[in-house]
Amino acid sequence: MKRSLPGQLALAALILLVGGAIVWRAALRPSSAPLRTAAGTTAEPSALPEQGSVPKVQDTPAANLALRIADLLSKQDRRTPGEALDELAKSQDRDILLFAQQLSDLLRRDPSQWRAVFDLLDSGDTLMGPRIAALIRPALDDANEGEFIGSLQSAPRRETRLLAISFLVGRPSNESLSALMTSTQSDPDHGVRFMSLRELAMRQAQVSPETAAKIDDLIRQRAQVDPSPEVRNSALRMTGQPVAGDRPAPKTTRAPAPAMAPKPKPAEVPATTPR
Numbered sequence: 340m341k342r343s344l345p346g347q348l349a350l351a352a353l354i355l356l357v358g359g360a361i362v363w364r365a366a367l368r369p370s371s372a373p374l375r376t377a378a379g380t381t382a383e384p385s386a387l388p389e390q391g392s393v394p395k396v397q398d399t400p401a402a403n404l405a406l407r408i409a410d411l412l413s414k415q416d417r418r419t420p421g422e423a424l425d426e427l428a429k430s431q432d433r434d435i436l437l438f439a440q441q442l443s444d445l446l447r448r449d450p451s452q453w454r455a456v457f458d459l460l461d462s463g464d465t466l467m468g469p470r471i472a473a474l475i476r477p478a479l480d481d482a483n484e485g486e487f488i489g490s491l492q493s494a495p496r497r498e499t500r501l502l503a504i505s506f507l508v509g510r511p512s513n514e515s516l517s518a519l520m521t522s523t524q525s526d527p528d529h530g531v532r533f534m535s536l537r538e539l540a541m542r543q544a545q546v547s548p549e550t551a552a553k554i555d556d557l558i559r560q561r562a563q564v565d566p567s568p569e570v571r572n573s574a575l576r577m578t579g580q581p582v583a584g585d586r587p588a589p590k591t592t593r594a595p596a597p598a599m600a601p602k603p604k605p606a607e608v609p610a611t612t613p614r
Contacts, residue, residue: 401452402459404442408474409467411435435474443478450483457486457506461499469505476505481512488518491535497528504534509542516542516550520557529567536561536570540577 411431422428446453456475460468479487484507491503500522507515516539523535540558543551555578562574572582 397455397458399452399455401442401445401449402455404438404445405456405459405471408435408438408442408471409463411438412467412470439471439474443475446475446478453479453483453486457490457502461496461502465498465501468502472502472505473508476508479506479510481514484510484512484515488514491518491522497531500526500528500531501534504531504538508538509545511545516546520554523557523561529565529570532561532565532567533570533573536574536577 411434414431415428415435418428442456446456460471487503487506491500491507494500494503504519504522507519510516519535519539523532523539526532526535536558539554543554546554558574558577562571562578562580565571565574575582576585
């Protein structure tokens, strides 16, 4: 039976929607590449064998919104410099923020969907997860951060623990602070220890002087005892200590001020005798 034009259009739209979802999930593929942070630092993969499997992704409204954000971020990454300024690119950038806001609002209304979003990001590209986490983590509150603290403390995959740190960035709770201090000292992966240490260093200006002093002591301790030379050197730099092999910063010397010519003495006016 021949379909009407509206029916054909509806069928085509359905095919595109299903195909787009498949592409989104394919884009979120597991990766063993180093994790590059916004600050340009890199957490290298561990030499230890990985344990555990990629979590099963749940099909929920929150996970689907996260997929839409991932798709737009992938398109953003593929743009040429010239395309970054066209109207389509600007519209996609606005959609990223719009979907992130919708996802944040949904997670505030239904916190049970945090796990579905976390599992989705944990199943995909190690670079994409932290970017989406940065967009939605302001919606996370103390009552729901326990999921991420638990993942940091006990998840078998290093990628899962690194992603958990991305959600705990800037969290003011004592529980997240304690979990980061523990992972800095005891996590078997040096990349996780480094990212935990880096987050603690960034918190020093946001905590009490007593807590800041504890963090400083911990950083100095890791500079001496951490088994990874990368972590030790990073800890030295965080505390302003020299690292062997680093090129010293050039010294800036101020040019001496030019000598000023002496001011001329005023001409002497001879005294006149009144007549």
